[in-house]
Amino acid sequence: MQERKLENKINESSVASSNTENKSAPKIRDYIKAIFVTLIAALLLKIFVIEAYRIPTTSMENTLYVGDFILVNKLAYGIRLPNYFPFFSINLPIFDVPVFRNVKQGDVVVFRFPIEGNNHNRANIPEFYIKRCIGLPGDTVVVRSDNVLVNGAKIKFPSSGKCYYNSKIAYLNMPFADKSSTEQEQIFIIPKKGDVINLNTSSYHRWKSIIERTGSTVELRDTAILIDGKITSEYIVKEDYYFMLGDNRSNSVDSRTWGFVPDDNLIGEALIIYWSWDSESLAQNFVERFNFIRWDRIGTIIK
Numbered sequence: 001m002q003e004r005k006l007e008n009k010i011n012e013s014s015v016a017s018s019n020t021e022n023k024s025a026p027k028i029r030d031y032i033k034a035i036f037v038t039l040i041a042a043l044l045l046k047i048f049v050i051e052a053y054r055i056p057t058t059s060m061e062n063t064l065y066v067g068d069f070i071l072v073n074k075l076a077y078g079i080r081l082p083n084y085f086p087f088f089s090i091n092l093p094i095f096d097v098p099v100f101r102n103v104k105q106g107d108v109v110v111f112r113f114p115i116e117g118n119n120h121n122r123a124n125i126p127e128f129y130i131k132r133c134i135g136l137p138g139d140t141v142v143v144r145s146d147n148v149l150v151n152g153a154k155i156k157f158p159s160s161g162k163c164y165y166n167s168k169i170a171y172l173n174m175p176f177a178d179k180s181s182t183e184q185e186q187i188f189i190i191p192k193k194g195d196v197i198n199l200n201t202s203s204y205h206r207w208k209s210i211i212e213r214t215g216s217t218v219e220l221r222d223t224a225i226l227i228d229g230k231i232t233s234e235y236i237v238k239e240d241y242y243f244m245l246g247d248n249r250s251n252s253v254d255s256r257t258w259g260f261v262p263d264d265n266l267i268g269e270a271l272i273i274y275w276s277w278d279s280e281s282l283a284q285n286f287v288e289r290f291n292f293i294r295w296d297r298i299g300t301i302i303k
Helices: 002-049 204-212 286-290
Strands: 050-054 068-073 079-081 095-097 108-112 128-135 140-144 147-150 185-189 196-198 218-221 224-227 234-236 241-245 266-276
Touching: 050 266, 108 241, 128 140, 128 147, 204 218
Parallel strands: none
Antiparallel strands: 050 068, 068 266, 079 095, 108 128, 108 266, 128 241, 140 147, 140 185, 196 234, 218 224
16 A cells, blocks of 8 residues: 555656656747847847947047947948858848938948958958048048038038148048149049049059959050950949048048048948947056046947
């Protein structure tokens, strides 16, 4: 009799253990599913909606400082598929759907650096820059020391900008300035989609990288210019370009040096500073670092 009771208890214990295992298994699956969905949602937000960036240089002072951490609205200029997949070395074709608004003069924009040649074959992880858009497609930008004119009208210098005129800054020998530029004045005519460019021995080097980035080959043979092996005297611009300047005008490497930014290199518009601290401080521990937090900059809207 006692053996039968003991056997019943063992059976009851086995059933209870089995029920516990059956109940815990769905819970574990639910947890895994919830974590997976969260990770996918976070990844999609990072790719398409909003992303965080850190300011690494002084080129945007005093609007942005080294050590500012900012959020960027990646939907500002349309839904853009990236040309690389985060965490993996996978190249993707660039594609965008412009459903929101175009870039406006004065926007603070994050973009991929416009590497010369075929930009789609650059390294898998691109280098991001942040500057203020000064000129739009088709505009003529004139830089006179610390003054900038767009289509003949002087534009207002950013209230938080920083500039001291330094005549030794060597922006004049770059190939993107118009041939009529002088030591005191640099002129830039920004290409726009559909523009017909006259090609000759004088303009060849100026437009070479823009032609190559579309995937075409261009070469100069004596006095003849060949695109994809065919002699030509003109080129039709395939996309819009923008002229970017740093707010720290006297200490910024920007469109004056490396040229125009193509439309498909745009990432989004800078929104807000969500964290800021003096990253160049020599703080050794958390307490010391705490003293270098720029509390007054956290939550600042970027204008």
